[in-house]
Amino acid sequence: MSRLNDISLATQVAVFHNKRAFDQLVREYQSPVRRFFLTQTLGDEMLSDDLAQDTFVKAYTHIGQYRGTSSFLTWLTRIAYNVWYDHVRSRRPTEDVERLPEQSSSSSASLSMDLRKALATLKEDERTCITLQQIDGYDIKEIARITQMKEGTVKSHLSRGKEKLANYLRQNGYDR
Amino acid sequence: MTVADNGFSDRVMERIPRRSTRRLSRLWTIFCVAVAGALFVVFDGCNVVAQGLVMMLKTRPTQHGLLMLTLAVGVVWLLAFIEVTTRVAHRERLRLV
Numbered sequence: 001m002s003r004l005n006d007i008s009l010a011t012q013v014a015v016f017h018n019k020r021a022f023d024q025l026v027r028e029y030q031s032p033v034r035r036f037f038l039t040q041t042l043g044d045e046m047l048s049d050d051l052a053q054d055t056f057v058k059a060y061t062h063i064g065q066y067r068g069t070s071s072f073l074t075w076l077t078r079i080a081y082n083v084w085y086d087h088v089r090s091r092r093p094t095e096d097v098e099r100l101p102e103q104s105s106s107s108s109a110s111l112s113m114d115l116r117k118a119l120a121t122l123k124e125d126e127r128t129c130i131t132l133q134q135i136d137g138y139d140i141k142e143i144a145r146i147t148q149m150k151e152g153t154v155k156s157h158l159s160r161g162k163e164k165l166a167n168y169l170r171q172n173g174y175d176r
Numbered sequence: 177m178t179v180a181d182n183g184f185s186d187r188v189m190e191r192i193p194r195r196s197t198r199r200l201s202r203l204w205t206i207f208c209v210a211v212a213g214a215l216f217v218v219f220d221g222c223n224v225v226a227q228g229l230v231m232m233l234k235t236r237p238t239q240h241g242l243l244m245l246t247l248a249v250g251v252v253w254l255l256a257f258i259e260v261t262t263r264v265a266h267r268e269r270l271r272l273v
Contacts, residue, residue, distance in 0.1 A: 014266075019192065026188050031179040038179070049184060056188045064266050135177075 006072035126161035
């Protein structure tokens, strides 16, 4: 969807509270938003969907703040990041990131499981930066805009995160 | 990797808050327009506007510059007023939702 079309739909939602226009935006962007949460929650589908719903509800109530200076997806991802950040802060200390959702251990799923385990070794900020860059394809500037971090901080998170991932995978037999 | 919708969008649309203030806002707008229209009729607004226009046309061209400037300032002020009130109303709506 073009940025112009996104702006047009967002304006219809903001000015006329056009729910059909918002429905179009939800259908267009549900996949990247849910994928973002799936990687952050390390595959917890129920939690991901709950957080993704919160993100879209927040986007609806604050759509007047979308100015069109960035793409709608970037704006949405920023809300998603804030929702995730709030969730992490409110999470009880007993619920640790190390707790991975149960997955089938078939051989076809083993690589993705290993990647999830590798991602679980990262700190929240490192994982967010890594997934935004490697999975969602954002550049450093956009990641800084989404997470409200300085570009230098994003770079160091990326560098440390990649190093940790490489070490973990190397130790688990994924050596080049 | 694309995540299949599987009814997710419908669930989101069900959770979207209903804007109960929307109808109230419309009623308020209609009320304000009605009051403005009534005042315009009561105080013979047409006559006032016509007299103003005649005055403007009759005055010397040197005075037109000042008049135009006043008019321009008035228009800018009106636009700024509309923008500010729209933003305030929008924020108020968000607070109420």
